[in-house]
Amino acid sequence: MKILRHNRVIRFIHWVTALSIFTLIFTGFGQMPVYRRYNVDKIAGLEWSSDFLITVNIHYIAAIILVFVSFYFLAYLIGSRSTDILPRRGDFKESIQIFASMVGLAEEPENDKYLAEQRLAFAVTAGSVAILIITGLIKVYKNLPGVNLSAQAAFWTAQIHNIFTVILLISIIIHLLAFLIKDNRPLVASMFTGKIDKEYVARRHSKWLARLEKIN
Template sequence: MQRELLFDSATWLVWLAPFIGVLAAGLTKRRDPAIEGQRVLRHDKAAILEHWAHGIGTAVLLVSGIVLGVWFLPALAGSGESVRGWMDVHFVAVAIFLFGTFYYAANTLLAMKRFREHLPTKNAVEYTKRHYGLLLGFKKFTMPPERKYFESEKMAYILALASTVVIIVTGLLKVLAHSLDVPAAMMAVVTPAHDIATIAMLAFFLAHVFFAAVLPMSWPVLRSMFTGYVDLEYAKHEHAGWLSELGYKEPKAETPADETAA
């Protein structure tokens, strides 16, 4: 006798995870970015939690989804108990992913400025061209006054947001199919849509890991995802526009005493 899948025996957890995320957001006291001496608070504890819950959930979902086989890839897990094991891994990742995503979404709805700061501005193309032109060594470019998030990150955010919405909607319908009779015609659309959104999310995720963790230039920001802080000097060079929003003003150089006397 085969053991029951978690998707069948613990379906309630899939519906509970979003509720817990929303409830946790309502109980969370947020901190806004602030300059504190020679460092700048970039991410409060809530931002760190939602980032890693969503990120770890996404990573495990992608790995387990690929192993189980998506729309146009053969399953790597084989069949039988191996597949059931990977299905349970996928289930646990779903719960973590939904908690992190709904925790972020509820936090965002409670303070829409956190959503707006992720959206591209009219400077998106120009700033991205200057930023990466400078990284590639073209001396004619200067570092644009980027805000908290680079304009290139903001454009990628749109892809991630769209993919996440499709994955959640289609994924919940797939879970629903474990307990209710969902029309075959609907599932014929839901399944490939889920897989295509997964491929888009995979592309975003790999690019995000490369630019946010692999490249040395991104290590200060990566570190802030654990500590919450970036150095003031780093922020002055990479995020001048953001520092300006925080009210930072460069201290005036002191005039030497002998020059004053003269």
């Protein structure tokens, strides 16, 4: 028996966000002489990757999409009153307990729809995206005709933007590496189909299953 874990709205938000972030990171590095230096632009189909005008325009389009989907997700959370993915008190301690259980040093706690580390990872990702949007808007604003942003403000805006790009990239890598863990692999398919086996939910997400059965 399958249980719906992610509806179409969540799957749409997830994949549009993932695609826009990947595009932003790729084109962001493309605005530096990285791809020309390491011959990335010699790869078939990526000849454009070292062209500043092309990468910056694609970057802006991807940024607009990310801003849209971010506000759309926020509106969805408020409208649906969904709080499953939001961090909770004790998540850090619970995350340590979950990691300890993977090496046999503790029992895994009863989990809700999302694991504690997934909620913490969401907070890091969402916070990074928010800061990138704000600093990105400032970077666009300073390029408008008639705008004179101080050199110091422009410098620190760029530095913060770059720092949180790295933080976001690291969080994405950790997110992907987490699926190498056998117990996490069934979650991958649910991001495509939206559904997950009830047996898996009963074993690993008992709190969520209890709430579902109470509602039904």
